[in-house]
Amino acid sequence: MVKTVDDELVEYGFRRIIITITAVLCALLEIVDTTIVNVALNNMRGSLGATLTDIAWVITAYAIANVIIIPMTSWLSQQFGRRNYFAVSIVIFTTASFLCGNATNIWELVAFRFIQGLGGGALLVTAQTIITESYPIAKRGMAQAIYGMGVIVGPTLGPPLGGYIVDHFSWPYIFYINIPIGIIATILTIMFVKSPKYGNKLSVNQVDWWGIAFLTTFIGSLQFVLEHGQQDDWFNDNLIVGLSVASVFGLILFIKRELTYEHPIVNLRVLKNANLRVGTIMSFIMGFGLYGSTFIVPIYTQSVLGWNATQAGLLLIPSSITTGIMMPFIGKMIQRGVPQSYMVAVGFLMFFCFTFWMHNIITPDTSSEAMFWPLILRGVGLGLLFVPITTLSLSTLSGRQIGEGAAFTGMMRQLGGSFGIAIITTFIARFNQEHRVNLISKLDKTDFKVQQTLQGLQQGFMSKGFTFNESLAKAYKIIEYKVMVQSSVLTYMDVFMYLGILFLLCIPFILLIKKGSGKINPADAMH
Incomplete structure (x- = not known):
């Protein structure tokens, strides 16, 4: 029997456990850092003397760097070797974390957060690939489930962890906690992670510099518009209009460049695959629901119920634990041949039930007990979405296309979260004004x-x-x-309902999915 490259990358026993822990830790670090700063913004603003608009850049800079680097991870891994690229990304992330904690003014912090985002974005897709390539094909569903625990649980752990650190220590420590973990992860990566063999590297002249420039313009402008649109009154602001135009032209030029250049930074031709196209749409919606619900529940509990940040964050913990518990079971169900399309359909339906339930129970004094079971349902729904969507998206791809496909689904999940938060923020502002006017009109003296x-x-x-x-x-x-x-209250009821309808409308997309070979090989990712 001939040994393939994939067979050589499969690990067993102690080595596989160490590699899995390292990769999950890195993915968890990156995702926790997208939400952990949210509860510390007021403290940062006070100590750094920043305005509300300035401090928002702490989130925006990280998100922009994150989404720019994710589509390029496949290409960068091929250029520098996956182990080297992963190790350097951890070092960049860890060093930037230290610099963030030591920032003396707001713009230093923003610059270091951008660098941290460049290192962190690379960790997500690369960690997924390292985990999946370490498992034999029969256990790849379980590998995706293990990785999924970090991705799903991460956004929820951020707020309560950040709240606890800010309440008991000070805001720089939300960055300092990354340092020991980053050092350990770097050492373990160098010692245990293998790098697949790649073809010839490109010379400096062959690098798709224009592709990088157009991608940065498109994603960077879009992310800024999404982050700042509502507070700047959307298209009534000249900067938002200008960046929207720049984003559209950046996208058009990026697509043209990638389809015509011999060595594209992102291989768009992989999107000819019907399953991947549908999978990217579903990843976008899942990101919308994951980050959107992680955003709206704490906002509702703090603004209406008067909870503090730590209480609001802790409310989501049972939901995350439920998702984490479900992941291994879902991995086993995939191994036993349960159709992933059924799981995705049930996951979307359960998420609709969660939003409908929340729509019906929220009041000015809803208790945490009343929200417990709807949030458990959310955890089950998200558990049924992540692994099946990932495996379905990649099921009819092969070779290096799987890595390129994984980068697309990762980018779309992050973008879905950005769109979700931007749209929910806008809905809250607009609906709130509308309901207020309607209620006042009914108050006849x-x-x-x-x-x-x-x-x-x-x-x-x-x-x-x-x-x-x-x-x-x-x-x-x-x-x-x-x-x-x-x-x-009426506004949050509307937002929950619209979010649920969006998930319900996704179910027909599942009918467009073709059945894959059943033996997908995500370990080819980024080859």
């Missing part, structure tokens, strides 16, 4: 119930020693506050 409520509140304040006019003013403020809270 001549209405008996309104007069009765006002008089009751006024008399309550007068009994505490306030004057007639002071009591009336305070009564109006209380009614205004109640209108604001009620309009917020």
Whole structure:
């Protein structure tokens, strides 16, 4: 029996355990860092003397660097060798983490976050490939499940971990905790990870510099528009309009360049595969739901229920644990031949049920107990989505195309999260205003119930020693506050419903998926 390159990369026993732990840790580090800073922004702003607009760049810079580097990971691995590329990425990420913690002003922090994002984005897809290539073909579903635990659990761990660190230490420590893990991961990578054999490397003159420039223009501009669109009033702002135009032209020129250049930085021809096209769409929707729900639930609990950041983050932990518990079972189901398309369909349906359930239970005083089971359902739904979508996307690809396909699904998942947060933020602002106007229009001063409520509140304040006019003013403020809270609740109900409908509409896409050979080989990724 002839040994293939893939067979040579398969590991067993202790070595495979060490490689798996290393890769999952790196993927988890990267994804936790996308959300861990959210709860520390106020502390950063105070200590660095930054404005609200300036501090938003701490998130934006990291996200832009992340999404730019992900599509290039396959090409960069081929140029420098996967082990070398992975190890250098960990070093860049770890060093940038140290520099972030030592930043003395906001723009130093933003610059170091961008560098951290360049190192971190490379960790995601490369970690996935290193894990899958270390397992024999029969256990590749389990390998994807192990990797999926890091990707799904990561965004949820960020807020509570960040909240705890900020409450008990100070914000630089959210970066310093990466340093010991990064050092250990670098040593283990150099000692244990193997690199597949590649063909000839390109010379400097053959490198697709224009492709890199067009990709950076397209993704960088798009990410900025998504991050800052709502706060800058979208297309009423000249910078947003200019960057939107730059993004469109960057995309057009990037596509033209990649389809005509002999050595493209990103192989777009792989998207001719129907399964991968559908898989990228589903990855986008999954990112939308994963990051969108991770964003909206803490926002609702903090703005309406008055919880602190740590409480809001802890609420999502059972959901993440559920997803983590499900991953090995899903891996075994795939090994036993359960059709992935059925799992994806059930996953989308369960996510719709989660949003519909949340739509029905949220009030100005919903308890954590009431949200427990809907969030458990969310965890089950996400568990049924990640591994099946990944394996379905790659199921009819072969060779190095699998790595290129994995990069597309990773990029689309991240972009889906950016779109989800941008759209949800916009919906919250627009719907809130709309509901507020509608509620105020129904508050007729001549209405008996309104007069009765006002008089009751006024008399309550007068009994505490306030004057007639002071009591009336305070009564109006209380009614205004109640209108604001009620309009917020109605807004979150709408957002949950629209998010659920989006997932429901995805189910027909699954009918477009062709059945793969059944023996997919994601270990070819980035070859």
